[in-house]
Amino acid sequence: MRDPKRQSIVQLQGISKRFGALIANDQVSLDIAPGEVLALLGENGAGKSTLMKILYGFYQADAGRILIEGQPVTIDSPHTAMRLGIAMVFQQFSLIENLTVAENLMLASAKAPRGVWVNRTHWVKSHSRLSELAPSIQPTNLIRNLAVGEKQLVELVKALDADARVVILDEPTSVLTPIETQRFWMLIRQLADQGHAVVFITHKLEDVRACADCTAVMRKGRVVDMSPARDRTAKELVYMMVGRENLAIVNPVPPSPAYPRLQIQNLSADSDASSRSSASTIRNVNLAIAAGEIVGIAGVAGNGQQLFADVLAGLLPSVQGTMLLDGTLLHRAGKSSRQDIAYIPEQPLQNGVAAELDLVANLWAKKIGKMAFFPLRAKQRTHAARLIHAFDVQPPDPTLKAVNLSGGNLQKLVLARELSDSPSLIIACYPTMGLDIAATQFVYEKLFQHAQSRACIVWISESLDDLLQYSHRIAVLFRGEVVGVVETSTANRHQLGQWMTGGREVA
Ligand SMILES: Nc1ncnc2c1ncn2[C@@H]1O[C@H](COP(=O)(O)OP(=O)(O)OP(=O)(O)O)[C@@H](O)[C@H]1O
Numbered sequence: 001m002r003d004p005k006r007q008s009i010v011q012l013q014g015i016s017k018r019f020g021a022l023i024a025n026d027q028v029s030l031d032i033a034p035g036e037v038l039a040l041l042g043e044n045g046a047g048k049s050t051l052m053k054i055l056y057g058f059y060q061a062d063a064g065r066i067l068i069e070g071q072p073v074t075i076d077s078p079h080t081a082m083r084l085g086i087a088m089v090f091q092q093f094s095l096i097e098n099l100t101v102a103e104n105l106m107l108a109s110a111k112a113p114r115g116v117w118v119n120r121t122h123w124v125k126s127h128s129r130l131s132e133l134a135p136s137i138q139p140t141n142l143i144r145n146l147a148v149g150e151k152q153l154v155e156l157v158k159a160l161d162a163d164a165r166v167v168i169l170d171e172p173t174s175v176l177t178p179i180e181t182q183r184f185w186m187l188i189r190q191l192a193d194q195g196h197a198v199v200f201i202t203h204k205l206e207d208v209r210a211c212a213d214c215t216a217v218m219r220k221g222r223v224v225d226m227s228p229a230r231d232r233t234a235k236e237l238v239y240m241m242v243g244r245e246n247l248a249i250v251n252p253v254p255p256s257p258a259y260p261r262l263q264i265q266n267l268s269a270d271s272d273a274s275s276r277s278s279a280s281t282i283r284n285v286n287l288a289i290a291a292g293e294i295v296g297i298a299g300v301a302g303n304g305q306q307l308f309a310d311v312l313a314g315l316l317p318s319v320q321g322t323m324l325l326d327g328t329l330l331h332r333a334g335k336s337s338r339q340d341i342a343y344i345p346e347q348p349l350q351n352g353v354a355a356e357l358d359l360v361a362n363l364w365a366k367k368i369g370k371m372a373f374f375p376l377r378a379k380q381r382t383h384a385a386r387l388i389h390a391f392d393v394q395p396p397d398p399t400l401k402a403v404n405l406s407g408g409n410l411q412k413l414v415l416a417r418e419l420s421d422s423p424s425l426i427i428a429c430y431p432t433m434g435l436d437i438a439a440t441q442f443v444y445e446k447l448f449q450h451a452q453s454r455a456c457i458v459w460i461s462e463s464l465d466d467l468l469q470y471s472h473r474i475a476v477l478f479r480g481e482v483v484g485v486v487e488t489s490t491a492n493r494h495q496l497g498q499w500m501t502g503g504r505e506v507a
Contacts, residue, residue: 017051022395040199087168134150252472255451255472355403363388364380419446427458464493479502
């Protein structure tokens with residue numbers, strides 16, 4: 001139970017919100033206190049982001065009220081929320097890709113019209129926050145050259161620059177590397193210690209352990225539990241979130257090493273000739289992957305992982321070197337991409353779906369090359385309904401636009417399209433990003449099933465724990481080069497850590 005003497009800065013009372021027939025928030029009440037980190041938990045689609053978007057003025061509630069320091073307020077826009085001292089960092093970024101970090105921070109600042117040099121104190125504070133959270137980011141870096149996690153940190157600095165009393169973070173750690181996550185936890189604790197209220201939406205129980213003072217669990221639009229974090233075990237939280245306790249994942253079977261199915265030889269590519277960032281280059285990559293083998297790609301974010309994935313998926317017109325699958329070229333110039341390659345890119349809203357099209361169109365997108373002159377909508381709908389059911393995309397409404405899905409359900413939509421047939425090659429970038437615990441288990445099982453059916457799997461992940469547990473081999477990318485490859489059974493973190501920071505495999 002909550003401490004009755006605990007003072008609230010924000011009270012949400014009886015908040016309800018509908019989208020058409022769907023009730024996203026159902027008479028939700030929640031107290032947010034200064035000096036506390038509140039972890040807001042719940043399965044995909046439970047209504048967490050909607051509730052916080054209402055507090056941030058992005059959506060208007062259909063019923064209920066918001067009190068700040070005991071006074072009822074109307075928050076009709078993010079601008080009003082900011083004026084009331086509420087800042088929010090969304091799952092989707094709002095940075096301008098072709099401007100620098102400094103320019104983005106400057107534009108977001110309330111003092112922007114007078115220019116950053118006039119507001120020197122403000123800028124010095126902002127800069128020191130940036131270097132504390134992300135020492136690798138220079139103010140002069142272009143946003144488009146940053147890794148996803150780095151963009152997330154710039155978004156966070158933007159929110160903190162607003163000197164908000166209430167800081168809302170929507171799944172901030174899902175795109176951060178382990179080192180970034182640790183720095184981030186420290187900052188969150190500092191904020192709370194300085195008296196800020198922090199609401200932290202997450203699916204990761206380690207976030208709760210590391211920095212939450214209290215937890216609120218949502219299910220199907222309602223808050224079903226609110227407790228001090230120390231009073232809830234991980235098991236209890238999982239049960240309240242997804243209604244199950246046993247979420248053990250069975251390890252994949254070993255690959256059949258008879259012959260390499262995928263052969264990558266001397267692969268080099270540049271995503272942007274004008275950029276000198278290591279993130280946009282891969283050099284002389286050699287890798288052979290057996291049927292049924294899961295090869296984890298580890299590395300500090302921004303070392304070429306994304307480009308490597310794009311090249312394997314055939315998204316770059318000009319590459320050097322050879323990629324063979326079962327002895328034939330993986331991609332042929334001028335041909336559309338192969339149906340038997342599954343690609344799960346990072347940032348699904350930008351890279352994995354047509355946001356304004358419905359679920360039917362998004363799930364049919366892979367078959368577009370084979371589409372009849374008069375496409376049979378009924379056939380597409382049946383196909384969509386089957387995949388939506390199999391991958392538990394919520395709400396199961398094929399006519400919904402992809403952009404209206406919750407973050408986790410959007411990821412499930414991409415997974416449903418890419419993992420439903422019989423791919424020969426799966427390129428999975430952070431495939432469980434934003435997924436709740438039950439959905440994560442489901443995705444791993446799907447990947448392992450495909451491996452058992454002889455698919456080659458290239459799995460890019462920030463989580464060394466997951467790679468060490470579930471992949472067969474790990475290759476480390478550093479500045480666009482594979483600097484070491486090791487069987488997972490003989491790998492150790494120290495060696496991987498050295499490779500990730502530039503040490504090389506000794507032959
Ligand atoms: N603009 C919208 N139009 C229609 N439906 C919406 C809209 N925004 C959210 N929803 C629906 O409301 C429900 C709650 O979504 P919300 O984003 O709040 O969930 P969430 O708990 O944050 O999930 P996740 O963990 O996957 O991010 C979902 O079913 C989602 O599809």
